[in-house]
Each structure stands twice: as structure tokens, then as C-alpha cells.
Amino acid sequence: MNTQQTDSPSIVDEWEESLRSRYPAPGSEKPQEAFRDYRAEARPSVKEFYRLNHHHQTFDFVQQKKAEYLPLRKKQMGIWEAMEFLNTLVDDSDPDTDLSQIEHLLQAAEAIRADGHPRWFILTGLIHDLGKILCLFGEPQWCVVGDTFPLGCAFSDKIVFPEFFTDNPDSTNPTYQTTHGIYTANCGLDNVQLSWGHDEYLYQVTKSYLPEPALYMIRYHSFYPGHKEHAYDHLMNKHDHDMFDWVRKFNPYDLYSKAAARPDVAALKPYYEGLIAEFFPPVLAW
Ligand code: FE
Ligand code: FE
Numbered sequence: 001m002n003t004q005q006t007d008s009p010s011i012v013d014e015w016e017e018s019l020r021s022r023y024p025a026p027g028s029e030k031p032q033e034a035f036r037d038y039r040a041e042a043r044p045s046v047k048e049f050y051r052l053n054h055h056h057q058t059f060d061f062v063q064q065k066k067a068e069y070l071p072l073r074k075k076q077m078g079i080w081e082a083m084e085f086l087n088t089l090v091d092d093s094d095p096d097t098d099l100s101q102i103e104h105l106l107q108a109a110e111a112i113r114a115d116g117h118p119r120w121f122i123l124t125g126l127i128h129d130l131g132k133i134l135c136l137f138g139e140p141q142w143c144v145v146g147d148t149f150p151l152g153c154a155f156s157d158k159i160v161f162p163e164f165f166t167d168n169p170d171s172t173n174p175t176y177q178t179t180h181g182i183y184t185a186n187c188g189l190d191n192v193q194l195s196w197g198h199d200e201y202l203y204q205v206t207k208s209y210l211p212e213p214a215l216y217m218i219r220y221h222s223f224y225p226g227h228k229e230h231a232y233d234h235l236m237n238k239h240d241h242d243m244f245d246w247v248r249k250f251n252p253y254d255l256y257s258k259a260a261a262r263p264d265v266a267a268l269k270p271y272y273e274g275l276i277a278e279f280f281p282p283v284l285a286w
Contacts, residue, residue: 011049011141012089012132013098016255018046019147022160023228025256038160047161053142054164057195059151059176065143065196070204072285074137079276080269082130082286089135103263105129109272111257123275124214125253127206128221131198133286147224148194149232153181156231160224179234188237189220197222205286209279213246220247221254 022038042050077085087102099107109125134144147160154177155165170176183192194200203219210218225231227247236244 010089011045012101012135012145014043014046015049015141015145018042019224020255023224023255025252042161049142050146050161051164051167052140053146053195054155054159054161055167056142057149057151058168058170059193061143062151062193062196066200069134069137069201072205075133075286076283077286078282078284079127079130079280080273082133082284083127085136086130086133089132099258099262101129101132102265104258106263106265106268106272107257108253110263110268111253119275119278120211120214121250123279124210124217124250126272126275127202128218128250128254129198129202131200131202131205131218134198134201143196144198146195146197146222148197148199148220148222149225150181150183150235151193151195152176153183153235154179156225156229158225158229158231183235185234186237187235189226189235189240192232192235194223199223205284206280209281209284213243216243216247217250220244221250223247227251 018038021041039047075085083102083105086105087100089101105126105128108128109122112125113122132144135141149155149159151170155162155168155171159165165171175182199219199222203215206218207215220227226236227244228251233241
């Protein structure tokens with residue numbers, strides 16, 4: 001991923017770029033950069049993306065999207081087919097310097113494989129962003145990518161650009177604006193409504209087929225206010241806290257595996273088709 005480019009790639013890529021700027025790879029930052037202000041550094045397009053995201057992701061909006069997508073009646077396809085489908089999501093940046101979606105998935109998987117992790121972990125790297133096909137179903141990017149956060153309770157000021165929540169209709173609902181809101185203390189994240197996006201959608205598609213740590217990685221990998229900022233410990237139960245060790249173990253492979261060489265998709269395909277077949281049926285409901 002070339003950070004020098006001046007033309008604007010799609011927000012799908014820009015969001016991940018902005019995450020690396022907010023959360024630099026351990027050991028990569030100069031000491032004074034630990035205190036950088038992401039607001040000053042964010043591109044106007046990234047700011048606008050978060051303004052829309054924070055404005056429109058409401059408790060009711062999430063219920064609407066779940067009702068629309070979670071019957072899983074949009075498409076029938078296998079995992080590799082879904083990877084090729086996602087790859088038709090092209091951004092307008094330089095194809096020579098930006099990784100395609102399939103290359104990002106393969107790089108994450110290959111980095112996990114190189115570190116000797118279990119096969120289900122490698123597979124999780126391979127598929128973790130397939131929920132981004134929501135963009136291909138016509139969803140705007142602000143409801144596919146971006147940090148996720150709970151609805152139905154107070155917005156944490158640890159969420160990126162918290163000031164944009166003043167435009168969110170839920171901000172004026174007193175029931176939603178206490179620390180626990182509609183939830184009880186440590187009720188468990190499975191009972192909490194997070195903002196809608198590619199994490200929850202893929203979790204629902206894959207939940208019958210993968211071990212639980214894999215499902216936590218998929219479902220919460222964009223929940224930076226939770227796994228990085230610890231802003232919602234009061235809603236998490238003991239099991240969530242245990243499982244978030246896996247979410248944190250996965251995160252560097254998502255954010256920092258991009259600097260390596262481009263993967264050879266055709267050469268890797270047979271290995272990954274075998275791995276997919278170990279866990280998934282030939283066709284899944286999306
Ligand atoms: Fe993702
Ligand atoms: Fe990713």
C-alpha cells in the first residue's frame with residue numbers, strides 16, 4: 001500500500017490506512033509520534049466518511065440492516081467464489097501500488113501461516129473481510145467499513161471522531177445515553193448491538209462452521225473501541241475478555257501484513273481451496 005499517492009482510493013482502503021496511522025505497528029513510530037493527533041492527519045475523505053458513519057448508524061438503523069441481510073437470502077456461493085466476487089470491488093487508485101481485496105486476504109492468511117498458527121486461524125485470515133461484499137449489494141461504505149461501536153448506550157469519547165455523534169439521532173434519546181443504556185453491566189457482547197458492517201454480516205454467514213475464537217476475530221475485528229481502547233469493558237463478560245485475546249492476536253495480521261510482497265494468487269489457490277473445504281460446505285448462504 002503506497003502512502004505517498006495523492007489520488008483518493010476508496011474508503012475501504014483509506015479506512016485501513018487511517019487505522020495504521022492511528023495505531024502504528026509496534027516499534028515503528030518515533031517517540032514523539034506516539035502523541036500525534038489523528039484528527040489533524042486524517043484526510044478530508046476519511047473525516048467525511050466518519051461524519052456520515054456516526055450520523056447514520058443508529059440503533060434502529062442496525063435493526064433494519066439485520067432484518068434485510070440476516071435471512072441470508074442475497075446470494076448462494078462458496079468461499080473462493082466470494083473472494084473473487086469481492087475482488088470485483090475496485091477502487092480508483094493505482095492498481096500497481098494498491099493491493100486488491102483478494103491480495104489483502106491472502107497476505108493476512110500467509111502471514112498467519114508463516115507464524116505457524118492453526119489451520120482455522122489461517123482460514124480466518126483468508127476470509128475475514130468477505131463481509132465487504134455488502135458494498136457490492138449497494139451499501140454505502142459508511143455502513144460496511146469503519147470502526148464499530150455499541151448502539152443503545154452512551155457513545156464513548158474513545159471512538160474515533162466522537163464529536164460527530166452530536167448529529168446522531170440516538171444522542172438525543174436519554175435511554176440510550178447512560179453508561180449502560182438498554183444493557184446491564186457485563187451482559188456480554190452477544191447481547192449488544194454494534195454498528196452495522198462487514199464484521200457482523202460475515203459472522204452470521206460463517207457462525208456454524210468455525211471454532212469460537214475464529215468467530216470472535218471475524219465479528220469484532222473492527223471493534224477498535226473495544227479491543228484497542230477498552231472503552232466497553234463494562235458491557236463485556238468474562239468470556240468476551242478471554243476471547244478478545246484472540247481478537248488482539250489477529251489484529252496485527254490485518255493491519256500490518258500489507259508491506260510484504262504481493263501474493264501469487266494462482267499459485268496459492270490450490271492450498272487455500274483445500275483449507276476452505278476442511279471447514280466449509282461448497283456453497284454457503286449470503
Ligand atoms: Fe475488516
Ligand atoms: Fe482486513
